[in-house]
Amino acid sequence: xxxxxxxxxxxxxxxxxxxxxxxxxxxxxxxxxxxxxxxxxxxxxxxxxxxxxxxxxxxxxxxxxxxxxxxxxxxxxxxxxxxxxxxxxxxxxxxxxxxxxxxxxxxxxxxxxxxxxxxxxxxxxxxxxxxxxxxxxxxxxxxxxxxxxxxxxxxxxxxxxxxxxxxxxxxxxxxxxxxxxxxxxxxxxxxxxxxxxxxxxxxxxxxxxxxxxxxxxxxxxxxxxxxxxxxxxxxxxxxxxxxxxxxxx
Amino acid sequence: xxxxxxxxxxxxxxxxxxxxxxxxxxxxxxxxxxxxxxxxxxxxxxxxxxxxxxxxxxxxxxxxxxxxxxxxxxxxxxxxxxxxxxxxxxxxxxxxxxxxxxxxxxxxxxxxxxxxxxxxxxxxxxxxxxxxxxxxxxxxxxxxxxxxxxxxxxxx
Numbered sequence: 001x002x003x004x005x006x007x008x009x010x011x012x013x014x015x016x017x018x019x020x021x022x023x024x025x026x027x028x029x030x031x032x033x034x035x036x037x038x039x040x041x042x043x044x045x046x047x048x049x050x051x052x053x054x055x056x057x058x059x060x061x062x063x064x065x066x067x068x069x070x071x072x073x074x075x076x077x078x079x080x081x082x083x084x085x086x087x088x089x090x091x092x093x094x095x096x097x098x099x100x101x102x103x104x105x106x107x108x109x110x111x112x113x114x115x116x117x118x119x120x121x122x123x124x125x126x127x128x129x130x131x132x133x134x135x136x137x138x139x140x141x142x143x144x145x146x147x148x149x150x151x152x153x154x155x156x157x158x159x160x161x162x163x164x165x166x167x168x169x170x171x172x173x174x175x176x177x178x179x180x181x182x183x184x185x186x187x188x189x190x191x192x193x194x195x196x197x198x199x200x201x202x203x204x205x206x207x208x209x210x211x212x213x214x215x216x217x218x219x220x221x222x223x224x225x226x227x228x229x230x231x232x233x234x235x236x237x238x239x240x241x242x243x244x245x246x247x248x249x
Numbered sequence: 250x251x252x253x254x255x256x257x258x259x260x261x262x263x264x265x266x267x268x269x270x271x272x273x274x275x276x277x278x279x280x281x282x283x284x285x286x287x288x289x290x291x292x293x294x295x296x297x298x299x300x301x302x303x304x305x306x307x308x309x310x311x312x313x314x315x316x317x318x319x320x321x322x323x324x325x326x327x328x329x330x331x332x333x334x335x336x337x338x339x340x341x342x343x344x345x346x347x348x349x350x351x352x353x354x355x356x357x358x359x360x361x362x363x364x365x366x367x368x369x370x371x372x373x374x375x376x377x378x379x380x381x382x383x384x385x386x387x388x389x390x391x392x393x394x395x396x397x398x399x400x401x402x403x404x405x
């Protein structure tokens with residue numbers, strides 16, 4: 001177990017593994033997300049109250065789910081950065097933050113578009129919406145802090161601390177609808193209960209979530225590879241890689 | 250694990266625990282400000298200030314909606330199934346507004362305890378179902394009512 005963990009710290013080893021994983025992640029991700037979206041947007045039955053406008057859920061829920069999930073992954077990587085000083089963990093945080101930012105924005109935007117016809121307002125300062133906005137600013141802050149510090153090692157540590165501090169926001173987002181009165185409805189999916197939604201609605205939703213996860217994996221691998229190449233450009237293996245592939249450098 | 254790493258890990262865990270406690274206490278202290286609306290029980294208990302813009306939320310009581318025939322004025326009761334408060338509103342209600350649906354109204358509580366709203370928002374619940382299923386459920390409960398009534402008549 002520890003051996004695998006230390007191997008994971010080697011940028012060269014990860015670069016190779018990522019290259020082998022990426023085609024699978026991309027193809028499976030596109031298939032799942034495509035199937036989920038087409039099924040959800042075109043074939044799933046409409047809702048008895050909201051009609052067709054509920055279909056935004058097939059974009060809103062996967063992006064909101066991933067936005068929080070990516071942050072948790074970044075926080076775990078931040079612990080690895082702080083405790084084990086593993087470079088690859090920092091590479092992941094750097095690669096994932098902009099993706100998380102975009103996902104958070106998509107969930108806020110689709111939520112606003114849905115909120116106008118359903119609730120009667122684009123935006124309301126309730127606990128769920130506000131904590132999600134804080135998540136957006138956290139992602140923005142992580143990116144800005146990383147860019148602001150030139151030294152790679154101090155940037156890594158500062159960013160890791162910011163990410164860790166922000167992780168307290170995640171349970172707040174998750175439980176905001178249970179702890180306080182909010183306009184946002186409580187969760188439809190709970191671990192302990194059956195979803196309050198029929199299977200022909202939640203199966204395409206689940207497919208979209210899985211698809212988006214896989215696509216995030218692909219995108220994270222791609223961005224990490226790029227970051228590794230930039231950081232290791234002076235090492236032997238990177239130079240070899242490019243001479244072999246036609247001498248790009 | 251290496252002792253230095255163990256020490257770093259302890260520091261990280263302490264940082265997280267301390268932060269969680271701090272944020273937990275802060276949000277607990279601010280809970281009334283974080284709550285989006287007062288529920289009817291809180292209003293009945295006098296927790297909501299009168300003549301200040303506040304939000305009230307709950308379910309629209311079945312059979313309580315009274316529409317003015319001359320204007321857009323509407324009055325209804327909002328309940329949380331223990332207490333209820335009367336809401337008055339002039340304007341267009343959102344599409345999802347219906348008896349038995351959740352709403353959040355913004356406005357002031359007047360001296361008679363009537364909530365005068367200037368904005369009514371619909372609150373959606375977490376349940377989704379296809380229209381056919383909803384119809385079937387409604388029919389099932391209707392026929393159950395009929396059956397119940399039939400047994401009552403028979404018993405009499």
